[in-house]
Amino acid sequence: MDQHWDVIVIGSGIGGLVTATQLAAKGAKVLVLESYIIPGGSSGYFATEGYRFDVGASMIFGFGKEGTTNLLTRALKAVNVELETIPDPVQIHYHLPNELDIKVQRDYDSFIEQLTQRFPAEQQGIKRFYDECWKVFNCLNSIDLLSLEEYRYLMRVFFQRPLSCLGLLKYLPVNAGDIARRHIKDPELLKFIDIECYCWSVAKADWTPMINAGMVFSDRHYGGINYPKGGVGKIAEKLAEGLEKLGSQICYKSKVSQILIENGKAIGVEIIGGQQYYAKKIVSNATRWDTFGKLLPQENLPAKERKWQKRYQLSPSFLNLHLGVRSSVIPADCECHHILLEDWSKMEQEQGTIFVSIPTLLDPSLAPEGFHIVHTFTPSWMDNWQDLPPKEYEEKKEDAANNLIERLEKIFPGLEQGLDYQQVGTPRTHRRFLGRQSGTYGPVAHYKLPGLLTMPFNRTSIENLYCVGDSTFPGQGLNAVAFSGFACSHRIAVDLGL
Numbered sequence: 001m002d003q004h005w006d007v008i009v010i011g012s013g014i015g016g017l018v019t020a021t022q023l024a025a026k027g028a029k030v031l032v033l034e035s036y037i038i039p040g041g042s043s044g045y046f047a048t049e050g051y052r053f054d055v056g057a058s059m060i061f062g063f064g065k066e067g068t069t070n071l072l073t074r075a076l077k078a079v080n081v082e083l084e085t086i087p088d089p090v091q092i093h094y095h096l097p098n099e100l101d102i103k104v105q106r107d108y109d110s111f112i113e114q115l116t117q118r119f120p121a122e123q124q125g126i127k128r129f130y131d132e133c134w135k136v137f138n139c140l141n142s143i144d145l146l147s148l149e150e151y152r153y154l155m156r157v158f159f160q161r162p163l164s165c166l167g168l169l170k171y172l173p174v175n176a177g178d179i180a181r182r183h184i185k186d187p188e189l190l191k192f193i194d195i196e197c198y199c200w201s202v203a204k205a206d207w208t209p210m211i212n213a214g215m216v217f218s219d220r221h222y223g224g225i226n227y228p229k230g231g232v233g234k235i236a237e238k239l240a241e242g243l244e245k246l247g248s249q250i251c252y253k254s255k256v257s258q259i260l261i262e263n264g265k266a267i268g269v270e271i272i273g274g275q276q277y278y279a280k281k282i283v284s285n286a287t288r289w290d291t292f293g294k295l296l297p298q299e300n301l302p303a304k305e306r307k308w309q310k311r312y313q314l315s316p317s318f319l320n321l322h323l324g325v326r327s328s329v330i331p332a333d334c335e336c337h338h339i340l341l342e343d344w345s346k347m348e349q350e351q352g353t354i355f356v357s358i359p360t361l362l363d364p365s366l367a368p369e370g371f372h373i374v375h376t377f378t379p380s381w382m383d384n385w386q387d388l389p390p391k392e393y394e395e396k397k398e399d400a401a402n403n404l405i406e407r408l409e410k411i412f413p414g415l416e417q418g419l420d421y422q423q424v425g426t427p428r429t430h431r432r433f434l435g436r437q438s439g440t441y442g443p444v445a446h447y448k449l450p451g452l453l454t455m456p457f458n459r460t461s462i463e464n465l466y467c468v469g470d471s472t473f474p475g476q477g478l479n480a481v482a483f484s485g486f487a488c489s490h491r492i493a494v495d496l497g498l
């Protein structure tokens, strides 16, 4: 295999793959090095006993047909591959304290009507808050989403869409909670806005950037939530296929052990086993903690990264249960995604909020006939699982799984009786298979920050080294890391003169 490339991408998460495919489509010769046996990272899958489980993401934004925010649709199209998707009529069915039972329908007016019925005194506030989210979304959805580090692009977009740009500038330093409290007074409704944010940003509304909230709270009604036929892992498989068709390459079981630096510039990488590869530009799709903590000498941590690590901390990882259950347990009219929380004070605590995804309601081919997949997960920190002897670790996993199933019996009576398959994953599993520091879901603010203003872009303090993925602007989620991939590839294409 060639040792010299235009660009090397470390990792084949969606952030890495979008960067690689965009650059390959522009004519660059790209090598992707992935430590695992398949592409996708947190959007990968595993298959066993007739089930095909998504390891992480399953509520997928970015597959819309119109506008500019449908970044997954656009990423696949750029390398001439297609993926059939199945529209999900409800984003989430919330089961919250005080019998607060809300379904976020794809149809915006139905959702607003439902929320208003529960909080009639807040009719105006509800409308004003979600309308303000639409303002953000409409600005985003009218411009090409590329690198904010590229001056000529910024000028072009500004002259093409001055009002959209000014609109976005206004919201860039603002958090969703600030806007929510401007319009809404009811404490229970404010808590609902908190969990609306928490379920994808793992932070309360006060700490969740308004740009991200505007995107999520509107796109679910615009492009909608759409599940890839064949499972979420298909997205990465298709991108990898498109990449290779263009003559670039992806190598699995190729864990990068260090980024090679010469005269302060990144010049290549070394993989475990000692093989070295060289490129004009190196992109890391590992988290910033892994990139600067493991792939580069720590004693030279750039001041910019030190500052970032003070502002952002590791969000929790998850305790995951991948279950195969008899179809009789899941009602036919059940929604695909659920969130269960019994006590508001536990929302952000260890194993407080429970997330559930039943993708076989949309694509039955992912399980044997007569069975469903129930993927359920709840936030959990590495500290609770670290350094346990094997027997204690297994017992703790078993206890935690039983506890989750018992709590879920409230919304799925008979779940335990209907179990056919069970696999428990912990933060240790995420660290091992996804290569993420402490198995983290991504960065969360250490203290209240001004919206997205402090989130780093793709360039780093080391010349020719770029970062992409959820620890770069604009954060976690498949469509967000796709945005980061579009931005990263755009910046590199300009730097390479492509």
Ligand SMILES: Cc1cc2nc3c(=O)[nH]c(=O)nc-3n(C[C@H](O)[C@H](O)[C@H](O)COP(=O)(O)OP(=O)(O)OC[C@H]3O[C@@H](n4cnc5c(N)ncnc54)[C@H](O)[C@@H]3O)c2cc1C
Pocket: 010, 011, 012, 013, 014, 015, 016, 033, 034, 035, 036, 039, 040, 041, 042, 043, 055, 056, 057, 058, 059, 060, 061, 254, 255, 256, 257, 285, 286, 287, 290, 318, 377, 433, 434, 435, 436, 441, 442, 468, 469, 470, 471, 475, 476, 477, 478, 479, 481
């Ligand atoms: C349980 C769970 C549920 C989620 N649910 C959703 C959801 O419903 N919707 C949604 O949009 N998002 C969801 N997310 C978030 C989403 O999956 C992530 O934000 C996104 O996939 C991160 O993509 P990434 O490109 O940043 O990196 P990753 O997916 O982390 O990929 C990085 C890749 O780099 C590889 N790598 C790392 N280090 C090296 C190295 N040294 N050498 C070679 N390869 C390396 C890894 O093996 C991995 O394949 C969920 C995440 C989890 C964990």
